[in-house]
Amino acid sequence: MTNRTKAACQIGMYGLGPMGRSLVLNLADHGYATAAYNITADLTWQLMKVPELPGLVTPFFNEHDFIAGLKQPRTVMIMVKSGSPVDQVIARLLPLMDPGDIIIEGGNSDFRDTARRLRAVNEKGVMYIGTGVSGGEEGARRGPSLMPGGNREAWPLVKELLQSIAARNPQGQPCCEWIGPEGAGHFVKTHHNGIEYGVMQVIGEVCWVLRALGLSNGEMADTMDGWNRHMKAFLLEITAQVLRANDDDGSPLLDHVLDVAGAKGTGAGTVVSALDLGQAVNILAAGVAARLMSTNRPRRLAIRDAYNVPEPVLSGPLEEWKEKLGLALEAAFALAYAQGFTTLEEASIQYNWGLNLPQIASIWGGGCIIRAQILNEIAAAFTADPKLDTLLLAPAFVECIGRGVPALREVVSACVMAGLPVPAMNSALSNFDSMRSPGLISASVIALLRDLFGAHTFQRVDRPGTFHRDWQRDAAR
CATH class of the missing domain: 3.40.50.720 (NAD(P)-binding Rossmann-like Domain)
Incomplete structure (x- = not known):
C-alpha cells in the first residue's frame, strides 16, 4: 500500500x-x-x-x-x-x-x-x-x-x-x-453483441466465398480494405488484419486455426430476449447457430465423410464477384443492424425505458466492436423521424438495401448451388423478402393448420374479427 x-x-x-x-x-x-x-x-x-x-x-x-x-x-x-x-x-x-x-x-x-x-x-x-x-x-x-x-x-x-x-x-x-x-444498459449491450454475432457471421461467409473463388489470404485482406474505405467498419478492419497474420513459420495463421468459433452467451441472450418481445432476429440468430454448429467438429467430420462432400468451388469473373459481394455485404450489414435496432425500439416501448436510439447509435460510434459508418446513418434516421417504425423505411437504408439485395440474391443463389453454407446472408435475404412480400401465403396456411388441430382461430382479409371453422363437418362430407 x-x-x-x-x-x-x-x-x-x-x-x-x-x-x-x-x-x-x-x-x-x-x-x-x-x-x-x-x-x-x-x-x-x-x-x-x-x-x-x-x-x-x-x-x-x-x-x-x-x-x-x-x-x-x-x-x-x-x-x-x-x-x-x-x-x-x-x-x-x-x-x-x-x-x-x-x-x-x-x-x-x-x-x-x-x-x-x-x-x-x-x-x-x-x-x-x-x-x-x-x-x-x-x-x-x-x-x-x-x-x-x-x-x-x-x-x-x-x-x-x-x-x-x-x-x-x-x-x-x-x-x-x-x-x-x-436493466436497460445491459439490455442494450446484449443487443450490441447480438448485432456483432450477425455481422461477424456475414463477414466469415464472405471470406469463405472469396476463398472458394481462389483468392489468397492477402488478396482477401486487400478486398476487405477496399470495401472498408466507405463502410468504415471496425470488424472489416480487423478482418483484414487477421487475414494478413502469419504463423511463426511465416505461413498464413488462418490456415492453422481450427474451424470452431466460441461464444459466451450474449448472442443467445439477444435471440431469447428478442423473442420475448415478439421480434424475429433471424440474421443475428444465424450467427449464434453457426457458432454452435461449429463446436461439434467430430459430428461435422463424420457427416462430411458419410456424404463424401467436396470443397465448394465458385467461378466467374473475379471483379464482377467482388462488386457483387461488396454490395451484398453492405445490404446484409444494414439488415442486421436494422434487426437489432427494431428490438431496442420494441424494448423501449414494452418496458417503458424511453431509449434514445440516436444516442445509442452515437455512443456505438467509437470504442465498441460494431462501430461503423452505418451508425451515423442510423442516428440521422432516428433524429429525422423519432417515430420511425423500422430502419428499412429510412431513405438511406432504402437506397442501400435496394442497391444491394439483387447482388445478395445472386451471391446466395450461387452459394446454395455450390453447397457453400451462408446462413446469415441467406437469413438476411429471407428476412427482407418476407418483410416486403405482399402476402405471406405460408402464414395463412399455418393459421388454418393451427385452427384445425387446436381451434386457435384465424383472421380474414375480407372482414374483421376472428373465425373458427368446423373442420369435423368438412371431414364428414
Missing part, C-alpha cells in the same frame, strides 16, 4: 481480469485514484507489476480495507464473470457499504438479473448501475463504449468519471450516455 491516507481512492475496481485490469489503468491515466482488489491476490500483484502502472493505483488484499479505502460516497465497479459470481460479490460488499454508495456492474449480465440486483441493493440505500462495456481489453484500456443504466439519481455522481474514460465517436462526443432505468 502507498503512503496515501486510507480513504483516498475515488473509485474501487473489484475484479482484475483482463477487462478490470485495463479499466484500472484507464481510470488512473485520467487522474482517478483507484483502489484495486481481486479475490485472488495473484492478479493484484500482476497488476502492480505493470511497467506503465500509474502512481494513482492502490492495491488492497481484503474486502474490508478495499471499501475503507474509498472516499464517501463510495463508488465500486465490479468486473467479474456474469451470473452467480456477481451476486456473491454483492453479498460480500453490501454489508460494508453505506446508503448513498454506488455499485457499478460492468459485466455481460442478463438485464433481468440487473433489475433484480438493483431492487436488492436499493433496500440498503445503495444505488446500482448496470453498464455495458464494449471494446474488449484494448477498448477498456484506451477508451470503451459504455452503456450505463439503473438508478438515474446515481448518474450525475459518476457521469464525469465514466465519460472521461470512454472513447470518443467521430464527432468528438463521449461514447457514454445514460441509457435508461432498471
